[in-house]
Structures are given as C-alpha cells and as structure tokens.
Amino acid sequence: MIKPDGVSRGLIGKVISRIEDKGLKIVGMKMIKLDENLAKKHYAEHKDKPFFESLISFITSAPSVAMAIEGKDAVRILRSIIGNTDPKESPIGTIRGDFGIDVGKNIVHASDSIESAKRELELFFSEEELVKYKRAGEEWIYES
Numbered sequence: 001m002i003k004p005d006g007v008s009r010g011l012i013g014k015v016i017s018r019i020e021d022k023g024l025k026i027v028g029m030k031m032i033k034l035d036e037n038l039a040k041k042h043y044a045e046h047k048d049k050p051f052f053e054s055l056i057s058f059i060t061s062a063p064s065v066a067m068a069i070e071g072k073d074a075v076r077i078l079r080s081i082i083g084n085t086d087p088k089e090s091p092i093g094t095i096r097g098d099f100g101i102d103v104g105k106n107i108v109h110a111s112d113s114i115e116s117a118k119r120e121l122e123l124f125f126s127e128e129e130l131v132k133y134k135r136a137g138e139e140w141i142y143e144s
C-alpha cells in the first residue's frame with residue numbers, strides 16, 4: 001500500500017515502477033481513503049503501542065493506494081523492496097531508504113507474512129476485484 005504521504009508527495013508512479021521492474025504482478029489496485037474503522041482493523045496488532053493514535057490519524061489523513069501483488073516469494077521480496085520500518089535505518093535502494101526520513105512517514109506498507117497478507121487482502125479487496133492475467137515475459141523472469 002502506498003500511504004498518504006507517498007500519494008500526496010506524488011510518488012505513486014515511482015513505487016509502482018519498482019514493483020513492476022522487479023517482475024512482480026499487480027493483480028488488484030485501488031485508491032482508497034481509509035476510514036477509522038478500516039485503519040484500526042488494518043493496524044490492530046499495534047493497538048496498545050504508544051504511536052497507535054498518531055498512526056491511525058496519519059493513515060486516514062489522505063488517500064492511499066492499495067495493491068494486491070502476486071509472484072514467487074512476493075511477501076519477502078516486497079519487504080526487501082520497501083526496506084526497514086525506519087527510513088533512517090533503511091538502505092539506499094529501498095523505497096523507504098530513498099524517499100523517507102521519519103518512521104511515521106515511511107511512504108509504503110507491505111504485509112509482513114503470508115498470514116497477514118491474506119488478512120489484509122480480505123480487508124481491502126473482494127474476490128471480484130482481483131484479476132488473473134499473464135504478464136508478458138514471465139518466462140524471462142522465472143526459471144520454470
């Protein structure tokens with residue numbers, strides 16, 4: 001997901017390019033301004049953290065772009081594309097390392113496990129909103 005800071009800073013295209021350039025496939029995408037209810041469900045694991053209220057107020061402050069991404073090891077690869085939670089600690093070459101400074105404005109979200117990916121996809125997309133198609137050149141990305 002491209003968070004409100006990424007969308008408002010005009011970084012949608014740059015973030016999507018990195019996902020496409022890697023060879024991963026976007027199978028669902030929507031611009032959505034999270035309401036408080038969805039935001040609290042999405043970040044439920046952090047409900048007792050001191051930064052929870054500011055996180056919810058930030059994530060609901062402007063539109064985000066939610067994406068469903070498919071590919072071999074997609075969860076692990078996306079986490080490596082986005083980088084560390086704190087952009088200051090995130091290597092140059094990652095999205096957070098290249099575009100961010102403070103932890104509360106870290107541009108993108110990505111699911112941190114298969115289980116959280118399933119849970120989050122269900123929060124953001126219905127079955128009908130996810131598409132199946134073949135990306136040209138997949139035979140030049142995957143060994144088999």
Ligand SMILES: Nc1nc2c(ncn2[C@@H]2O[C@H](COP(=O)(O)OP(=O)(O)OP(=O)(O)O)[C@@H](O)[C@H]2O)c(=O)[nH]1
Nearest residue numbers: 046051055084085103104105106108109110111112
């Ligand atoms: N202000 C503040 N925000 C934090 C801190 N830790 C995490 N956050 C924010 O809360 C979000 C969720 O934290 P985590 O799930 O632990 O980190 P993450 O998985 O890298 O980030 P997400 O992909 O957004 O879930 C982060 O992206 C930060 O924006 C903190 O110590 N202080």
Ligand SMILES: [Mg+2]
Nearest residue numbers: 109110111112
């Ligand atoms: Mg997280």
